[in-house]
Amino acid sequence: MNSNLGELVGFKVRFAEKISKKTAVKVMTDGILLAETQSDPLLKNYDAIIIDEAHERSLNIDFLLGYLKNLITQRQDLKIIITSATIDVDKFSAHFNNAPIIKVSGRTYPVDVIYRPLKKNIRGVN
Secondary structure: OOOOOOOOEEEEEOOEEEOOOOOOEEEEOHHHHHHHHHHOOOOOOOOEEEEOOOOOOOHHHHHHHHHHHHHOOOOOOOEEEEOOOOOOHHHHHHHOOOOOOOOOOOOOOOOOOOOOOOOOOOOOOO
């Protein structure tokens, strides 16, 4: 994007951050977003929130999904995007008031599994 880290695109993790007033995209952990709900309950600093890999369930992700579900009743302008390769899209869509589902097909590549021969231990037993 022809900008330095922290200008247009920045990040915030537990003990480090690189953002500025010009930052348009901020990448953060689920814990950081959860913490931001305490100081900015309506998440007014955000136009869109992307929850990536939602199938990697955690207490933070589950809480955020519930929080965002309630928040969209107060912030109809907030765009929420949830990505996952394996979630039940119909259930998630229904949970978020029949939100649209966009499917993006991926590519699969063949994987060769090659096993190394077992090394004999000192006693000569595998």
